[in-house]
Amino acid sequence: MPAVRPPTRASAWWRLAPAGALVVVCGAGAQLATTPTPAVASASAERSSAVDRDDDGLSDRRELGATALRHPDLGPLTTALAQRRERSVRLLFLGSSTTYGVGASAPATRYVDRVVAGLQASFPSRTADAPVRDLRRSTLRPDRSPGVQGVNGGVGGTTAETYFTDAHAYAVRLLQPACVVHLIGSNDTVEQVPVATFRARVAAVVRRIDSLTRRPPCHILVQPVRRYQVGVEAWAAYGEALRQVADADLRVTYVDAGAAFEAYDALGADPANLIGTDAVHLTDAGHALLATTVLDALALSRDGLSTGTDPRDADSDGDGLTDGSEVRGYVVRQRVERCAGRVVVRQRARSLPYVRDTDGDGIGDQREAAGYRLLDGRTVRTDPSEADTDRDGRTDGREARTPGGDPTTCRRPAG
Structure with missing residues (x-):
């Protein structure tokens, strides 16, 4: 079953969302969608469609876009996607061996590459789709072309203490990603890192990344597949730690990707052949399920994009025209x-x-x-x-x- 996170954080983004709405997060095939109560849906939509905080002639609803109103954590990404035909939309993927691509038979079958390919297909630009590049190549020769780009910053064997290094910090400062995907927790659970310590370390990485960017990006905290050495209850505690980090920050989303693998009994009979022979790393099918779960949880579509402008600034580009x-x-x-x-x-x-x-x-x-x-x-x-x-x-x-x-x-x- 997909988890449900109610909108508990006070923010301008949430105040624009329909009253009584629930946001569905994570799980295989999960759809992020608002479910407003009928009594308030039409009145709320009418009010929000008329709000124009910067008095630029565009309603806040139009400037934010339906996706950002429904799921405000993704605001930096949806705004960047609206500008994709003119600017680079970079996603930085962080994590350990699964992010790096261990278990995949080819680069194109890695979970990271599948996520990027899915976004490129949904949000085409005016240039050819760029392949995912590793951290070193991305920083040596940054790709300035418009469109969705992926940067793989995965490093095998890392934990929440070590998965973000000075090299990653340099890349963030240089590349200014629109969103950062953190697939973290697998090695921490095996090493039995205290849950509170794990939570604090992930939160510290989020804060550090934000401090390195001109416009803080969104963050997607993905709980990976449970390791066979770890019990269900212990695993759930680490997932709750990621959820708490997300609940504390407006631009952070939590996705429980591991739940999809539990539903397929990946750590048991594994009828879909999702886990490799080492009982740890994903097969091509596992990478595909992980990518699909993340994309479905984000529920991004061109219909839900905004004008790419700032609802708090009547002249977003400062050119003298509203x-x-x-x-x-x-x-x-x-x-x-x-x-x-x-x-x-x-x-x-x-x-x-x-x-x-x-x-x-x-x-x-x-x-x-x-x-x-x-x-x-x-x-x-x-x-x-x-x-x-x-x-x-x-x-x-x-x-x-x-x-x-x-x-x-x-x-x-x-x-």
Whole structure:
């Protein structure tokens, strides 16, 4: 049975969730979904849909997205996924041998790679999907391309005391992950680390990671498969320790992945062949079940994403245009003579509310919308969402910096 964690933490995120809602966490095939009572669901939805704390013309519900409202712990990840076509969305996986991939027959069958592949399939970007890379390669040559990326930081044999090192800290500072997945507890239980000590060590890692990031990421604490040397009651105590860490922090989620393996009797007859011959590490089927359990527990979908903006800031990217105007669009009054097609007299433009220069032409969105001076003293407005407004093969920024250049007409300057 999947565990149920009621929303006990006081926060702005929870206050926006429907009253009477329960959040379902963990278990095979578990769905994270709110179950509001009928009496309050419609009224609560109507109130939250009208809330606009930063007065930018976008409701908080739209800026946060349905998934973040339903499961606020994942807010940093859902916001990053909304921006995935323009920015890297990095997930850092921490843990011991299972995270590293022991037992898997190939990199693609590791649980980490399966989770990343699942997210890439659900949230495609405008570039080719990047393969999961280890910590060393990720820090030597960070991948700046947009889309979902996975970084495998697993180190075999580690415990809650040793699974996060200075090398991991350097990677966090450099890569700024949107979310960190901690698969931890297996070796601690075998070594009989006191539960209170285990809990304190995991909480300390979460705090340390947060201190290294400009925007603290979300954290997913995954309880792995029970080791055969450990009793059910003792194992449950370590799981409760992870749950307590999650309950104490707004951006931390607990997923009991081990429950799915218990349901399949993996430590008994193991009819699905989930555990390898060493009775410890997962087979390809085990890695697949672990990945599926984590993905199902997160219940992420494109329909539940937000606008990628901050509901507490009317201008998330600080470009001088409100988030609402950038999302809905605005009129750029300018006569544009393109190389092909009719002359545009008034063009409606939209821009990304989380990027200051949406089209990357070297001129900020606000300057393009409000107007800027050319070298000959004339003021023009150009399209913030199109790098080459007149489509003559040269970017607006280049033409604006060229003597005689004009990004609103296809006519090239003399010489």
